[in-house]
Amino acid sequence: MLAPDDLQLIGDQVAVRWSDGSEDYYPMEFLRAHSPSAENKGERDLTGQIHGGTTQKDFPGVRVTGWHPVGGYAIQFEFSDGHRTGLYGFDYLKALASEAP
DSSP, X not given: OOOEEEEEEETTEEEEEETTSOEEEEEHHHHHHTOOSHHHHOEEOTTSOEEOOOOOOOOTTOOEEEEEEETTTXXXXXXXXXXXXXXXXXXXXXXXXXXXX
């Protein structure tokens, strides 16, 4: 499984070096906008309807203030706006690299 070997905050970006030697760079505002949390994306009920979530797409000035590994499968970022509930699975985070500006 592809996993981060190193993670650093560089300017307004999060830099990730992966176990295969590749590197990806994510603007902090982009990571906040793409948080996979229920607060951001909403939650599905038993019928598949999505409830909650936010329509906010831009988070100007929001920065990553810290992070924690979650098991061997995800990273939980902490943001300057207080958001910290999204679990960025390694596969999800790697896939986001192709969308990052």
